[in-house]
Amino acid sequence: MNARDARGRFRVAVTGIGVKTPAGNTPEEAFQTFLAAKSTAATVDRLVAEAVPVRFACLVPPFEPEAYLTRREARQIDRVTLLALCAAADAVTDARLPGDLPPDRTGVQLGTGIGGLPSMEATALDHGGFPMGMPVHTVPRTMTNSPACRIAMRFGFRGSCTTYATACASGTTALGEAARKIRHGELDVALAGGADAPVTTVIMSGFARMRAVSLRNEEPWLASRPFAADRDGFVVGEGAALLVLERWDLAVARGARIHGEITGYADNCDAFHIVAPHKDGSVAAACMRSALADAGLSPADVGHVNAHGTSTLLNDRAEAAAIDRCFAGQSPPVTALKGVTGHLIGGSGALEAALALRCASAGLVPAIANTRTSPEADVVDLVTGVPRTVRSAPVLSNSFGFGGQNACLVLSPAP
The missing domain is CATH 3.40.47.10 (Thiolase/Chalcone synthase)
Structure with missing residues (x-):
């Protein structure tokens, strides 16, 4: 099979997928939830307690972070980085990447619309009156590029490590730009995707003030209804999805299972x-x-x-x-x-x-x-x-x- 497309660019294979999402914590769980068309929106107790106008969201179901990182590592990162790291680890496992990849030919391309803002919000509320009491990890936790950099550090990927912030298009932008880098020979392998954890008082209240979100607090499972005649706003969710992208010929040469291809x-x-x-x-x-x-x-x-x-x-x-x-x-x-x-x-x-x-x-x-x-x-x-x-x-x-x-x-x- 041809290693290059009709324009002479390297083809881009998808060889690994990892997710941490409201629909499930594996791609197959998520696929079955989507086929069932089952809403995951539910009341969030902390939003109720804080009298936020919209009191529901779609949250990632519980999983064991200890399977992915130590307690010390967990204390140093915020939720968006946690979700991204765990999804990335699952994607690498799914791809069965070899351990001898050239580090300078591997990279991370990640999109986030909110980034570390939830950690910034929590830190300001907890420590704003006592600046010298700020946690020592405040800046690394709140940096928008922390998820991408933590992923690169975890897997030793020394090539391009870039964070994209194109609002709700961020994850798609990251995948597309990663594919471009592989197509044009800048990278052989990229971990690419997106992550956000925006279910916080300030962010949820801000969306509510914009009248952008649904306020069906009594029936949250019916709130997200794309294209419906009586739609009244989106529902906020959290989650991460990371894909392993590889140069097609290299994936074939190592006998990788190929899920598909980014062609455009x-x-x-x-x-x-x-x-x-x-x-x-x-x-x-x-x-x-x-x-x-x-x-x-x-x-x-x-x-x-x-x-x-x-x-x-x-x-x-x-x-x-x-x-x-x-x-x-x-x-x-x-x-x-x-x-x-x-x-x-x-x-x-x-x-x-x-x-x-x-x-x-x-x-x-x-x-x-x-x-x-x-x-x-x-x-x-x-x-x-x-x-x-x-x-x-x-x-x-x-x-x-x-x-x-x-x-x-x-x-x-x-x-």
């Missing part, structure tokens, strides 16, 4: 509004078309679309318009996974890319949780009710963030 990537910016999308979807549609062109594919080659699908009125409406534009009125099946996990901010794009690839390989598209009727159903083919069986084909995965940050990936199942 593009990003652009609406340059329109700090939180609202360009309502006609034209810029997002251009990003989608560019990703397909980068993959050397036409819209007809796409088996399904994994929508950003936040469950907000304006974003879902604009994305439906963008999909309609990109596919010239011939929409493939469209799903949106945030009905299950809520919005993991910087972690969403990476998780959704990983699961979109799994769905494409299985030929199954999950139904959108909590969505039965939609005003957007007239322009896009929304998968509702039960999973849809489709041909095994490339999938287009969208991420659109605050600031008009658009990023799209094309992922193809392994032959």
Whole structure:
């Protein structure tokens, strides 16, 4: 099989996947939860105790951090770094990476929209009145690049170690930029993805003040409903997803199991509004078309679309318009996974890319949780009710963030 694509660039294989998410702490658990279209939103006691306007979120189910790091290491890091490190370790295990990789040819590319802000918030509340009582690890814990650097330190990856902050598109941006570095020979292997842990008093209250989140406090499991006629805002979630990306020929040479391939990537910016999308979807549609062109594919080659699908009125409406534009009125099946996990901010794009690839390989598209009727159903083919069986084909995965940050990936199942 060819090691290079039609443009002479190195092909990029996905050989490992690790997740720590509300849908499950392994890729298979998450896949089954998505197929069941089961919402993970639930009341969070600490939000109730602190009288936060929105009292629910999607949290990662308990797991054993001691299986991944020592108690001393755990004390030195915050939750977003913990989730990212554990997901990265699972991805490396899944990829069965050899121990003799050239360290300068391996790297980490990680996206986060919130980063260490929760640790900063907690430290300010606990120690703001006594500055000299600040914990000694305050700065390393709150640095936005801490998750990426901790991952690089854990595995001895000495190549490019970069953190991307493109709001809700951060995880997708990190995957796309990692693929670019491998394509052009800068890296042989990259751990790439996204992570965020934004369920805190300040962040949740800030989203509520913006009227961006759902306030269905009495029925949290029904709150995240992408594209639904009665949607009223997104649900905040936490989590991390990391993928091992490798140069295709090197992965084949070592006998790696290949989950699939990143074949296309593009990003652009609406340059329109700090939180609202360009309502006609034209810029997002251009990003989608560019990703397909980068993959050397036409819209007809796409088996399904994994929508950003936040469950907000304006974003879902604009994305439906963008999909309609990109596919010239011939929409493939469209799903949106945030009905299950809520919005993991910087972690969403990476998780959704990983699961979109799994769905494409299985030929199954999950139904959108909590969505039965939609005003957007007239322009896009929304998968509702039960999973849809489709041909095994490339999938287009969208991420659109605050600031008009658009990023799209094309992922193809392994032959």
